[in-house]
Amino acid sequence: MSTRSTVILGTGSYAPKQILTNEDLSKMVDTSDEWIRARSGIRERRIAAPDEATSDLAVHAARLALEDAGLPASEIDLVIVATITPDYPMPSTACVVQSKLGIKSSAACFDVNAACSGFIYALDTACAMISSGRYKKALVIGAEKLSSVVNWKDRGTCLLFGDGAGAAVVGAGHQSGTGLLGTRLGALGDDTELLFIPAGGSRTPASAKSVAAGDHFIKMKGKEVFKLAVRVMEEAARDILEQHGLSANQIGLVIPHQANLRIIDAIAQYLELPVERFFVNVDRYGNTSAASIPIALDEARRVGRIKRGDVTLLVAFGAGLTYGSALIRW
Ligand SMILES: CC(C)(COP(=O)(O)OP(=O)(O)OC[C@H]1O[C@@H](n2cnc3c(N)ncnc32)[C@H](O)[C@@H]1OP(=O)(O)O)[C@@H](O)C(=O)NCCC(=O)NCCS
Known part of the structure; x- marks a missing residue:
């Protein structure tokens, strides 16, 4: 097996211009900014x-990541888009992104559906493909237009979600012990229906009935998901730290999936880390699923929260129910 290291060469992120505040939401459903x-x-x-699809958000983020890496799109030979809101059921959003960026036809392009853990799954996949030596430069993107699958009449879910995209350019590293140190991925497939979109797939294809029933929107058992999110993210974080012989204290910055500040606070408490060690932007974007971690990663890098030599812990949890953690040394 190859031991070639893989590193993040650049990052970028994009958030659509329109801001929907809690005050705006309180005019749509029975809720309040305070709640x-x-x-x-x-x-x-x-x-x-309305005319912006997931690929459009992805392309903005990808262009910024390429610019940050100082690489032209012509160098990319692998595009992976993590999303649960693809432009189309088929083909993949990665192929649409490839075309929009003018990436060569010899590049492999595909999507990953692991919901909020999608970026970590995609990053792990890209790193494995690069460390095999068969691919050189990957564009790994998490992008979502969750507003297209949110029921804006359901106050129990519509407050949580938002749209956005984040991207990373990944390539082979030259220094062992830097870059992606490892990942821990998993899934709890017995709990698929705690958080899912019931219709639009092969089990319940789209019909007038499924549309009328609102079955193309996100359905969630919020309380159960909350408890699992805390437990599983804590475990995923602990597992990977243990695998690499690190203590939580040695982590420069934790970038958790941005689902709910109370989930982040609880994980910080269980890991016995000050919450200041966690990057938080959920207040500004809500939960952007697969885009959440790469947007936070890009913002953290750009505001100087990640320094050379630091170890960053990524940890996520999402529909599936999937989970993932990753350690990166810069
Ligand atoms: C959605 C979430 C914020 C709801 O918070 P909660 O504390 O669990 O609240 P509950 O659903 O138990 O609702 C409590 C009460 O508030 C009400 N309520 C629910 N949504 C409300 C809203 N937007 N505004 C005002 N009241 C609301 C409920 O009807 C309920 O009232 P009742 O006690 O009279 O029945 C929370 O469950 C959550 O964040 N879950 C995890 C979601 C998540 O992260 N999903 C993605 C994972 S990747």
């Missing part, structure tokens, strides 16, 4: 324009 902030920590979220 939403207290239960989730969210103040506002971004909403893509």
Whole structure:
């Protein structure tokens, strides 16, 4: 097996212009800014324009990541898009992104569906493909237009979600002990129906009945998901630290999936880390599923929260129910 290291060469992120505040939401459903902030920590979220699809958000983020890496799109030979809101059921959004960026036809392009853990799954896949030596430079993107699958009449879910995209350019590293140190991926497939979109797939194809029933929107058992999210993210974080012989204290920055500030606070408490060690932007974007971690990663890098030599812990949890953690040394 190859031991070639893989590193993040650049990152980028994009959030659509339209801001939907809690105040705006309180005019749509029976809720209040106070309730939403207290239960989730969210103040506002971004909403893509009607003519903006997931690939459009992805392309903005990808261009910035390429610019940050100082690489032209012509060098990319692998595109992976993590999303649960693809432009189409088929083909993949990665192929649409490939075309929009003018990436060569010899590049492999596909999507990963692991919901909020999608970026970590995609990053792990890209790193494995690069460390095999068969691919050189990957564009790994998490992008979502969740506003297209949110039921704006359901106050129990609509407060949580938003749109956005984040991207990373990944390539082979030259120094062992840097880059992606490892990942821990898993899934709890027995609990698929705690968080899912019931219709639109092969089990219940789209029909007038499924549309009328609102079955193309996200359905969630919030309380159960909350408890599992805390437990599983804590375990995923502990497992990977243990695998690499690190203590939580040696982590420069934790970038958790941005679902709910109370979930982040609880994980910080269980890991016995000050919450200041966690990057938080859920207040500005809500939960952007697969885009959440790469947006946070890009913002953390750009504001100087990640320094050379630091170890960053990524940890996520999402529909599936999937989970994942990753350690990166910069
Ligand atoms: C959705 C979530 C914020 C709800 O918070 P909660 O504390 O669990 O609240 P509950 O659903 O138990 O609802 C408590 C009460 O508030 C009400 N309520 C629910 N949504 C409300 C809203 N937006 N505004 C005002 N009241 C609301 C409920 O009807 C309920 O009232 P009742 O006690 O009279 O029945 C929370 O469960 C959560 O964040 N879950 C995890 C979601 C998540 O992270 N999903 C993605 C994972 S990747």
